[in-house]
Amino acid sequence: MSKNYKITLLPGDGIGPEIMQVAVAVLQSIAPKFKLSFSFETALAGGAAIDETGHPLPAETLTLCRESDAVLLAAVGGEKWDSLPSELRPEQALLGLRGGLGLFANLRPAKVLPQLIDASSLKREVVEGVDILVVRELTGGIYFSKPKGIFTDEHGVRRGVNTMAYTEPEIDRIGRVAFEAAQKRQGVLCSVDKANVLEVSQLWRDRIIHLASEYPDVKLSHMYVDNAAMQLLRWPKQFDTIVTGNLFGDILSDAAAMLTGSIGMLPSASLGEPGTPGVFEPVHGSAPDIAGKDLANPLAQVLSAAMMLRYALNESAAADHIEAAVLRVLDSGKRTGDIMAAGCQKLGCKAMGEALLAEVV
Numbered sequence: 117m118s119k120n121y122k123i124t125l126l127p128g129d130g131i132g133p134e135i136m137q138v139a140v141a142v143l144q145s146i147a148p149k150f151k152l153s154f155s156f157e158t159a160l161a162g163g164a165a166i167d168e169t170g171h172p173l174p175a176e177t178l179t180l181c182r183e184s185d186a187v188l189l190a191a192v193g194g195e196k197w198d199s200l201p202s203e204l205r206p207e208q209a210l211l212g213l214r215g216g217l218g219l220f221a222n223l224r225p226a227k228v229l230p231q232l233i234d235a236s237s238l239k240r241e242v243v244e245g246v247d248i249l250v251v252r253e254l255t256g257g258i259y260f261s262k263p264k265g266i267f268t269d270e271h272g273v274r275r276g277v278n279t280m281a282y283t284e285p286e287i288d289r290i291g292r293v294a295f296e297a298a299q300k301r302q303g304v305l306c307s308v309d310k311a312n313v314l315e316v317s318q319l320w321r322d323r324i325i326h327l328a329s330e331y332p333d334v335k336l337s338h339m340y341v342d343n344a345a346m347q348l349l350r351w352p353k354q355f356d357t358i359v360t361g362n363l364f365g366d367i368l369s370d371a372a373a374m375l376t377g378s379i380g381m382l383p384s385a386s387l388g389e390p391g392t393p394g395v396f397e398p399v400h401g402s403a404p405d406i407a408g409k410d411l412a413n414p415l416a417q418v419l420s421a422a423m424m425l426r427y428a429l430n431e432s433a434a435a436d437h438i439e440a441a442v443l444r445v446l447d448s449g450k451r452t453g454d455i456m457a458a459g460c461q462k463l464g465c466k467a468m469g470e471a472l473l474a475e476v477v
């Protein structure tokens with residue numbers, strides 16, 4: 117008997133539809149081998165949803181996501197929608213999904229692949245062997261806390277306000293995800309905060325220290341966020357697992373991604389409480405400049421599908437199989453433009469998809 121999984125696809129904007137097509141083809145082609153089947157349903161999100169319905173995350177999309185086993189998202193956004201008021205911009209689809217599904221834990225791995233070392237802008241000896249997991253809190257902190265808004269005082273002076281707040285339960289639940297992730301990795305966790313200045317960070321640090329007693333096998337350290345940004349560039353190999361709040365995680369995960377030299381390769385997972393569907397998506401954006409030109413790198417989308425198999429569906433053998441196929445394709449010298457190197461063969465998005473399909477069978 118094959119297991120059937122209900123997957124909501126959100127191709128979104130820009131290169132989203134092209135890379136999604138590759139990931140779906142890969143999932144479909146490995147399904148029989150692992151006795152799986154997938155029911156895919158495609159829904160609107162981001163600019164595509166704004167054009168059709170006037171809203172970046174239509175209620176039907178959120179409902180469909182809630183009723184599925186997992187959500188595979190490509191990317192949203194583009195210049196076309198940049199002048200809209202912030203509550204109607206494509207990015208609201210991401211925030212709405214995170215808030216609406218309670219996806220408080222964002223896992224962003226940044227692993228330097230031996231095949232792509234020379235794509236990094238940093239020296240080989242600095243990045244070789246880097247393997248970092250950033251665990252970013254995703255539904256709290258300055259992105260979601262109240263009060264927020266632009267307020268006008270009695271003199272007509274406007275004041276923009278966001279609030280960085282964390283409750284103890286919010287810190288504890290992301291802390292646990294991070295300690296558990298570190299246990300499955302090298303057992304080294306660095307908690308990043310700004311406790312020298314911010315009370316919210318003092319509470320963060322206090323709770324993380326408190327939790328540490330439950331994970332005696334994890335070696336915990338703390339770092340201020342400014343230093344962490346510096347250390348990520350200076351000697352990234354000192355990091356294994358990083359846990360941090362929403363805003364710091366947004367910034368540091370981009371820095372960590374760039375160590376690999378190839379943001380087009382990095383997947384991510386956004387997870388909630390057990391039983392809620394997670395959202396799996398590439399770290400990169402919708403790249404409107406190359407959309408529809410068959411130039412996009414579909415590998416981050418394919419690796420996001422592998423993360424979905426591993427974290428949401430518990431199908432780690434199938435996930436391993438896809439990841440190994442990606443490495444073999446790179447080993448054979450096939451590259452999309454963003455990761456092109458001397459002596460390699462340059463492929464478009466479709467041809468890269470076909471190369472992968474030939475490897476996964």
Ligand code: IPM
Nearest residue numbers: 207208210211365366367369
């Ligand atoms: C990310 C993005 C989003 C964020 C934006 C597009 C809302 O930068 O996923 O890192 O800030 O979280």
Ligand code: MG
Nearest residue numbers: 366367369370
């Ligand atoms: Mg970001």
